[in-house]
Amino acid sequence: MKLRLGLQARFLLAMALVLLVVLVLLGLLLRQQQLVQRESQTISGAVIHSMVDEYLHSHGRALASSLADNLANPLYYSDLDAIGELLRDQMRDELVDYLLVFDAQDRLVHDGSTEITGFGRQMPDPLARRAVDAREPVSQATPEVLEISVPIRVGSKRIGGVRVGLSLTTANRYEQRSAERLHEQIEELSRRQRGWLWLLLALLLGVVVVTAGWVQRTLVWPIRQLAASARRIEAGDYSVRQHGGKRNDELGDLQRAFDRMSEAVARHDREVRRMAYTDALTGLSNRLAFRDALEHRLSLLRGTGRQLALLFADIDDFKRVNDTLGHEAGDEVLLQCATRIREAVRRHGGEDALLSRFGGDEFVVVVQEGDVRTVATRLAEAMVGELRRPLEVQQRQLVLGISIGITLFPEDASSATALMKNGDIAMYQAKMAGKNGYRFYSRAMDHAVERRVHMEQELRGAWERGELSVVYQPVCRTTDGKVVGAEALLRWQHPMLGTIAPSVFIDVAEQSGLIESLGPRVLHAACAEAMRWMELGGEKLFVSVNISPRQLRRGDLPDIVADCLRETGLPASCLHLELTETAVLTDELQAAALLARLHSTGVKVWLDDFGTGFSGLSHLRRVPVDGVKIDRSFVADLQRDPDDLALTTAIIAMAHSLGITVVAEGVEKEAQYNLLAERGCDLVQGYWLSHPVSAAEFTHLLARRTR
Template identity: 65%
Template sequence: MRPLGSGMQSRFVLAMGGAMVVVVAIVAVVLGRQAAMQDEVKSLSGSVIHELFDRSVRSRGEALARELSDALANPLYYNDLAQVGALVRNTSRQQVVRYVLVFDEDGKLIHDGSTEVIDFGKSMQDPLAPGAVAARKLVVQESPKVLDNAMPIMVGNQRIGGVRVGMALDDVQAMEQRANTTLGERLQQVGKRHLGWLLLMLGLLLVIGAMVIVYVQRTLVAPIRGLAAAARQIEAGDYRPQLSHNSRQDEVGELVRAFGRMSEAIARHDREVRHMAYTDALTGLTNRLAFREALDHRLMAARASGHRLGLLFADMDDFKRVNDTLGHEAGDEALLQFAQRISAAVAQAGGDEALLARFGGDEFVILIGDGDVAAGARQLAELLVRELSKPLVVQGRELFLGTSIGVTLFPDDAADATTLLKNGDIAMYQAKVAGKNCYRYYSRAMDHAVERRVHMEQELRGAWERGELRLVYQPIFRTRDRRMVGVEVLLRWQHPTLGTIPPSVFIEVAEQSGLIEVIGPKVLRAACMEAVQWPHSVDGEGMFVSVNVSPRQLRGGELPALVADCLRDTGLPASRLHLELTETAVIGDEMLAAALLDKLHRTGVKVWLDDFGTGFSGLSHLRQVPVDGVKIDKSFVADMQRDPDDLALTTAIIAMAHALGITVVAEGIEQEVQFDLLSQRGCDLAQGYWLSVPITATEVVEMIESGR
């Protein structure tokens, strides 16, 4: 390196000396201004702090008085002194609250937050009491030590009492004094700290001034050449070039470090992209893409070595019910717990080479290849069914879901990845058909079962037009006089070659395929057209007709318009049409359901909840989603006389529904003792085979005319 000339060095030293003199002068001015500023800040802050504390205590007192007035309305109206006391004590424990007094409309004390309430029923005698008792809106009174906020307690337009919240002004003044003292101490600390920093910076300037003389002589060529070589490595695909360590604090040093950070960021992003492409975002498991690639490689290796592979296709049972009733956040939490249990089971019984992946939704796939694959698959499937049938705790609730598992083997069942996955899916579906929460091995016969289901879906598409679908009616009776007051519409399918197909089979096919959105409106219109022709009963009342509505129809949002069109076109009075919705369909999205039910109510029809008690909801939800009636599920009715729990639950449902003004219907009555138990407990309506089997429209007319 070539040294600087003496003239340049002298001029540089003189320039640095002049700069230091200027800096010292600036420091002196800054220190003087800092002292003056501290005095000014103390003066202004004192008034600001006083205003803030005063405004805070006033606004807090008013807010507490308003909140307590609203919260105490119901407890005071129902004379719930325990609840009143709890609210008063909770507020009294808050900072700077001196007292909380609840009084009746005559100014007599009801509660002061104490356990005994010694002055209960006595008139308040303090100087501020008359103003508080006379308050018809928020009244704020002040004494030297207390800021009294009085607020009437209203139920509608009726004043049933009032509440006083006293804020301790002396405590506030003490807090204000402490704040001013703390502020002064902090200002002094800041001043000392600033002085230290200024002196430190001054020293650093002296050091930097000396170092600059050396830095101006250093070359830039070597760092730039190093960066150019690193750029060529990155261009060639090597995202981690070797850069020489550089501790320089100038622009070149920062450029070298920035270039190093950039190369690290590119390498990290490359890893993250690969991770995102091959990993499930929710569970962290291998995703479908990565699993398929791994499966192809494992199959290739298995063909070469003559080894067998086992694939387990697991699907959560009734997972959609979790999303519909508890929301998607709860669904994600359930999926995470589910994935953790599957991972633990695979680690325990799957072998070292087991691969677990989430295929999306609630589907998980496991590939095993160690030892006796058939025995290992059976052992793992049994473990999964056992572990996954245990309850999940989601948002404080126990959920019993279980899993359906399909097992298929290579090369026994398939020779390629696509067929192997398809066979696993088919076997899983058969496990669901078998009752869920079990496992099934793939067999050739399962292909025929899937074909039959597809065939049934195709046949169902034209069944209505061909006259294969017909309506029957399940009579509904009033319990107090056993008189028929309405009917529930049931759909039956008589296929010319397949024979009578159970509703549980073809309704599920219609739901899964979306055909229910076509069949449902036709059933509704046909039922209305039939019911409008029925005669009135002997007491002059018209029979109502109750029609089941699919959750798909409700979620589509077109149900209110469809109902209005049917009523207008058929002439059936709206009061004679009842709609039955499943509990999960209504509770799934309460805001949407409430809006749709409001539209339905404006048409004049009534809405019932079917199979009530089988979902995750409760009667509390009925306040948000108003319905006219609930149908107690037949599973409760069947065991009432043998199971005290079912009887107690049924009794509670009837009592609570009546308290909400909701009609209660019991279904599945097959014995007289069941009818008597329900009648004694005030159940309004009943239906079941003991009362009447489903009948045709002609038989409905005959029953009406005969007065039976």
């Protein structure tokens, strides 16, 4: 058996030979250790002071810059609550002595307190002058405070600034404590190691002096090779040569272990890079990879005259999948959508097309082959067609659709940021146009987005300001012409913009989520008014209220209705809820469950705009509804179009066979009324009978008809 003389045995043999020499040198080494300890304490104190000072400046600049970015919108809109919340969040930092926000006229806007005692006044402190005059970040200090001032801008316009004061007293206290702890640790380490230092230093010097040549050949040189390889790996170069040889000692084991480690690090680096630039769910490139690739492509295209098209796509109503079926179903939907989009890009986008998932339900595609406008149009149509087909998820069929915004380089923008912004705006316009389609970006879209944002801001608080009101359109029985109820309709009279069409502001309320607060208010007002009608005597009247798809998706509609009926005292049978056909049948199972709960209370449910959706009357057997409202587009052409007359007649007959009441809306002529009455339509409403009127006018109308 071959004897293995390891490194430890070799060093022990060398140490025994030089032990006598080491004893002579030991005293000198101890003295040197004491000198080094004192010098390290001095240097460490200076280093700690330098690090604290550097940290204060960098922390102050980062905090001031972050606040300047985050405060731009709140300061621009004078949102003191949002400004105060941002400042109070940062005031929790013990280093922060004060935070001051001032406007373009150098007046104090907020100091993080609830009182803001200096609000609107010029700031009197000695540092204020230079802070307010600054057009770039400025640092200044007093013995107690280090202040960083940064201007706040919206675009290129300066709208104010923020001053961040960091307490030097607190920083000095931290510095002193850190220095004391470091000195204590150094002293403790020195005490623990002093006993061993004699032997360790003596052995080290003995080995270096007596066996320098031998150690250099057998130990130092191989270790230097390993160190050089480690530095190359640290720099990101994993193509290092293998060091493992035939050495049968610890260094040989180390070399072979180092080889295995370098291979594992290289594999790990490849995996990390793949994870950093790849979407984990779909396997597509992610936002980071897409941004890098787009920047690279744009740099190659600038000045060449060639074009590039960016398609910004968002799956329609995807949130509804997560809310109703759960996130696992949402992931399955995303995988199916990604597969369909990838196939469309492969067939129509060209070899250089780039597909990425931005996160959530957003996908982005870049095409640059041939006539990019034509290619982008063809690809967008293919993607819309693919996503129009039903998805099979958890044994259900879902129809979602996709909205796509298209923007061109360099026609619309020349930077990656601007292109993605334009694509997002165009996608938003595609959603506003009815979803499941595409739109090319145009300059006018920027103004449209601004107008929509302005309208959303104006709509917030419109109910409290008394700009919104509820009007009522009578619903009449065809057999005797009597008013049996009314439909409650929301109207907006803006003090500056005048009357705003419901088709405009209802859509804004639906998209922004404001409908979730407006809907219950309209419902409560309508129920309260219906109770006043009952006091007039005569036939019991109903009131019908429109329910938006967003309210239906929330799932708490039965609870809201029950609370409203309880507060107003209106009998449940006098309340009719109108839901659009597509809103009910998009998720038939959830809608059926909610409507069943409503039915159990006695509330009636009608399908509004019936005949314009994607379903047939066969669905009515599975969804519990009490009535359908024939869409006004069929009623308008009853006299001229035989097909509309035949379809209307069929709807009435089939609905009656299922025990469902039929209501026709949009009756504007006597001939239309007569045709509907002849065919057995139960109820009608429209301008020929009455325009929508205020609550007071409707009450007068009832009073006249009861006399």
